[in-house]
Amino acid sequence: MNIILIGAPGAGKGTQAARLSRIYHLPHIATGDLFRAHMAQNTALGNKARDFMEQGVLVPDSLTVDMVDARLSEEDAAHGVILDGFPRNLPQAELFEQLLRRRGWHLDSAVYIAVPVEILVERLSGRRVCPKCGATYHVLTHPPKNDNRCDVCGTALITRPDDAPDTVRRRLAVYTEQTAPLIAYYQAQNLLRSVDGAQPVDEVTRQIQEVLAGGTI
Numbered sequence: 001m002n003i004i005l006i007g008a009p010g011a012g013k014g015t016q017a018a019r020l021s022r023i024y025h026l027p028h029i030a031t032g033d034l035f036r037a038h039m040a041q042n043t044a045l046g047n048k049a050r051d052f053m054e055q056g057v058l059v060p061d062s063l064t065v066d067m068v069d070a071r072l073s074e075e076d077a078a079h080g081v082i083l084d085g086f087p088r089n090l091p092q093a094e095l096f097e098q099l100l101r102r103r104g105w106h107l108d109s110a111v112y113i114a115v116p117v118e119i120l121v122e123r124l125s126g127r128r129v130c131p132k133c134g135a136t137y138h139v140l141t142h143p144p145k146n147d148n149r150c151d152v153c154g155t156a157l158i159t160r161p162d163d164a165p166d167t168v169r170r171r172l173a174v175y176t177e178q179t180a181p182l183i184a185y186y187q188a189q190n191l192l193r194s195v196d197g198a199q200p201v202d203e204v205t206r207q208i209q210e211v212l213a214g215g216t217i
C-alpha cells in the first residue's frame with residue numbers, strides 16, 4: 001500500500017505518519033526529515049537544501065525527486081510506503097507517478113488532513129522536536145514527561161528554526177500556492193481521502209484508518 005499525506009505545515013502529517021507506520025508496518029518517509037538529516041551530516045544535498053528550508057520555500061524539484069527515488073529503492077520500501085511532505089506540487093506529483101510506474105507500483109490513497117489556519121499557527125508555535133530521534137511534542141497538547149527532554153531518548157528538545165513566525169507565514173503561503181492544488185488533482189483521480197485534522201490525535205488516526213479501509217467519515 002502506497003499512501004501520501006497532504007496537509008499544510010502543522011496539519012499533523014508527521015504525527016500521523018509515525019502512527020500509521022506502526023499500524024501498517026510500512027516505512028514513514030518524510031522529505032523534510034530526509035533533508036534535515038542531510039543538513040545535520042553536512043552532505044552536499046543538505047548544504048544545497050539548507051537555504052531553501054531556512055527561507056520556508058520548497059527545495060528544487062530535481063533534488064527532491066532524486067532523493068525520494070533513492071529512498072524508494074531501499075529494501076524496506078518494497079511493500080509500500082507512507083510519504084509525508086511529498087509530493088508537494090504538481091510537477092512533483094507527475095514525477096512521482098513516473099517513479100511508481102517504473103517500479104510497477106501505484107498510489108493507493110492521498111490522505112488530506114484538513115486543519116484551519118489559526119490552529120496551524122498555534123501548533124507550530126508550540127511544537128518542540130527531538131533533534132536526535134525526530135519525536136514531536138507540543139508545549140500544551142503533548143508536552144514531554146521530563147522538562148524539555150525527549151521521552152524516547154532523553155535528548156534536549158529544540159524549536160525547529162523554520163517554526164519562527166515569519167518563516168511559518170512564508171511556508172503557509174507556499175502551501176496555498178503550490179501544494180493545495182494537489183487536493184483537486186487527486187480528487188480528480190478519485191484517490192483523495194479527507195479527514196478532519198482539527199480533532200485530537202487519536203481521532204484523526206481513527207478517521208484515517210477508516211477512510212483507508214474504504215469507509216467515509
Ligand code: AP5
Pocket residue numbers: 007008009010011012013014015016031032033035052053054056057058059060064084085086087088092123124126127128136137138139141142162171197198199200201202204
Ligand atoms: P516538512 O518538514 O515537511 O514540514 P511541513 O510540511 O511544513 O510540515 P510540518 O513538519 O511543519 O508539520 P506536520 O504536518 O508534519 O505537523 P506535525 O505532525 O509536526 O518540510 C520542511 C521544509 O522542507 C519545507 O519548507 C521545504 O523547504 C522542505 N521540503 C520538504 N519536503 C519537500 C518537498 N517535497 N519539496 C520541496 N521541499 C520540501 O504537528 C505539528 C504540531 O502539532 C506538533 O507539535 C504536534 O504535536 C501537534 N499536533 C499534531 N496533530 C495534532 C492534533 N490532532 N491535535 C493537537 N496537536 C496536534
